[in-house]
Amino acid sequence: MTATVGPQVQAAARANEVWKLYGSGEAQVAALRGVTAEFERGRFTAIMGPSGSGKSTLMHCLAGLDSVTRGTVSIGETTVTGLGDSGLTKLRRDKVGFIFQQFNLLPTLTAQENILLPLSIAGRKPDPAWYDTVIDTVGLRDRLKHRPAQLSGGQQQRVACARALVARPEVIFADEPTGNLDSRSGAEVLNFLRNSVREHGQTIVMVTHDPTAAAYADRVIFLADGQIVSELVEPTADTVLDTMKKLDTPAEVAR
């Protein structure tokens, strides 16, 4: 099944007939089998699926972190497939932001320094107005001088979100951003992500296995066995859960 997109919305990221194979010979495993998907600009898309469905692999391939075996991936105007290391580096600097399950903040830097790290790596100055907006949105103004170890999990993840946002990337990829958080902190982070899409037109692609988290998205696509099997627009936690249940059953049978 192919995820569709309205013609009026331009795609921020696109996967076209993407295959990803690991290993060779008898040990060969197909993580992705001909996935074609578009992620619209200014929308919040969740990728769901049972573990082993290939949802993380799809995200890694979309973000240029992993190479694809067949097919092409593009972000904005840039074709990711076939880019060399310097091209990929430039892509990550200019077009892509990441939010990780483990937060991945540098323990030695303060919150502010962590947030500004991508810009300083690229040798750019932050846009002060945008920086202020980001800081106010994540609500960390009084925590900027703290080290990650002095922050709660939710605060750390908000620092990570601010880090991804501050460079205004084409797409932010979030890998289970609430996986390590309690439900309240998780909700805060998800609200914040949704707001950045609604208010600032940010594009976010989030991998999750939590139906509640997925319900914050504008659209959910479901993967199973390396293929897109279903899609929900304007999901709620219940509809997502139902879809998941339906997906699980044939998978059980298939085994």
Next chain:
Amino acid sequence: MFRATWKSLLARKVRLLLSGLAVVLGVMFVSGAFVLTDTLGRSFDAVFADGYSNIDVIVSAKPKVELSEAEGEQVAAPVPASVVDQVKAKVPGATDVTGLVNADGARLIGSNGKVVTSFGPPQLGENWVGENDLIQLRDGSREPRADDEIVINQALADAAKVKVGDRVGVLTLEPKKEFTIVGVFGYSGGRDSMGGVNEVVFTTPVAQRLMLGKPDTFSSVSVQAADGVSAERLRDDVSAALGAGYEVKTGEQAAADQAASLKEALSFFNKVLLGFAAVALLVGTFLILNTFSIIVAQRTRELALMRAIGASGRQIIGSVVLEAIAVGLIASVLGLAAGIGVGALLAYLFGKLAGGLSLAGLGVPPAAVIGAFGVGLVITVVAALLPALRASRIPPIAAMQDVATPDRPLTKVTVAGGIVTAIGAVLLFLGLDGHAGDNTLATILGGVLFAFIGVALLTPLISRPVVSLLGALFSWSVPGKLGRLNSGRNPRRTAITAAALMVGIALVTGVTVILDSAKGSISKLAADTIKAELVISGAQSGPRPPSFDPAVLEKAAAIPGVQLVDGEYGDMGTVNGTRTWVAASSNVAALQRIFGAKATAGDISRLGPDQMLFSSDTAKSRNVSVGSQVTVQLSRGEARTYTVSGIYESSELTNPVLLPPQAAADFAIPQPIQGFVQLAPGAKVADVQPRVETLLADSPEVSVADRDAFIKQQTSQLDTPLRMIQILLALAIVIAVLGIINTLALSVLERTRELGLLRAIGLRRAQTMRMITVEAVVISIFGALLGVAVGTGLGAAVVRALKDEGITDLILPWGQMGVFLVLAAIIGVIAAVLPAVRAARINVLGAIAHD
């Protein structure tokens, strides 16, 4: 990016400091060497400048044989007394023209009956020319007036424990003579000696006879300028008045020239210290390489994150290299500071040893600073390059998942190791086999370096079987088994750590093999060859060999039971214009009868006063055969022509050329320096030895020993350099120990979770510590084994190459090797202490929750 690098560096400062310590030690050696030589150099400058401070112009004759400081004291050619009158008569600007006697070799016998020795500064015999600004008699002293009166400097009086009024013996060109000390003098500023020089001052005629061997001659003539005449002007006038054949210098020039020749000897010392610094730095390189590798491995996730948020590979390399630069800089600063301290300490000790050299202010020459920073930075950055490259290859995806680092195959590194080792072996072969010509030393050193790096690269491969074999010794307990498995877990890391230890131990083993083999070979040759039951000789402490009264030779020959006595004289002279060690024998027959020499041409059993003998090697290289006319210039006297009357087969114990005994009168030391006594069949050593001993009563520098004792004494001269080298190389081993501590500490940190788990399931603290200790001991014994093996190989190669030089037997110091292995085990235990304590203290709960 810079800030991130800087902060992450600060967060790991202890770890980096530990690796930086290796650089600190190396840099300390480099800068210490420069500081030491600079300080001593300036001190000598000051001594000589002082010594010539009251002399405007000095006239001397060209020495007959010019020697460098390392070859021994040069003998100045005598200046006839008539020069004094000539200058007085012909040079109007000259006032106060004084003839000076000033020669090495005045040895005072102290109150304990032993000769006061010197470790380097000359023991001057001089003529008294009165007090001046520099030289002042102390209270209760007067000048020498009679032939048997002397004055001596305060430092010598102290060393000999003698005072004004004492009768003392002095050895000079002539055998012991007795004198009364009538005065003791010191120098301006209340100093007791000038740079540790001992001075015995006679009346002028006595000094001429005893120190120069010729009446009415001087070593030099000093001339003072009249008012309004510059020293340069006076120099030119004196030079013009005397004509060619004399060296006329201003006092300043003479001081600078003398200091320069001493400094040449110091620069050799400097090079030796730099050599040891190089070894320390090589070992340090391994240590830094390892530390940075481990740190990069531990920071995989962090570095991957940097990549994921847009850092380029080059930026990652830059960040690791920047860290290296910071470590290098800090280590260089610390090393420089420590080096200045060490240099000052060594200079102080040197001054003491040299008999109270008053040191110039401590100086830090630019070479020390440039050397410190250059070496410190380059070494650290070079060592960090490989880890930096590896860091840049970390995929960004590693930030998201635990990428299992695959056990990289060792093929590449093994092939590289094989190639590098082969290059090292080829270079060694070329160097040792004499194919490298002028670059022999560089080729050999390059070969050793390549061999070390090559073996280090091969070490991961070797480590697998050897480490598991070694570990089997400890596998009887669970902690032992775990420790053994841990040490085999990361072959590269284990290998580099062990390789660092290997370098130090290999060098010590190699040097020991070479020197032991040399000792053994020489002893064997001497025992096989020398057919003299008793030997007269003394231990040499300074540049001048001990000597004895030639009358002893004749008296010894008259002792019943003595069959043959031979006294050996030696001098550095020129033969057909080439500098050569020349010898003379009081009894040419000894060449065949004591030393077993065989004639290859002519007759070597006798020697006329105008004849000389050549060894076969020297004859060949100088293109000389029986009947050739050869010109020989000795330290004293004029050049003479000898006819070659015979050629003897060369061996390690034969001299290059042999002159008739009459020639010895013109030697720098016209007294025998060794004596060989052959007994008649049936005569007992115990009967003859005491009688020879009695004869030597007035020659306290030497003693008589039986042949075995003599051989032992001769070969034991190699023990001192061996000890010195071992002590200096111990530094390299200390650095390697730091490496083991570092590797273990980092491994413990890396395995926090695992250690916590082991503790959680019941491993006791003591068991945890034992586990870490076993790992350390296995690594260090492995390193020592490698070192002993490589060192034996290198040593054996050198010994083989020196076969023609007379080192025929390869002697392996098994005992020493055993000591190294035991030492390595102890080192391992010591190195494990801190990491083990740390591991044992791990908070179990915290460790399991540790992310």
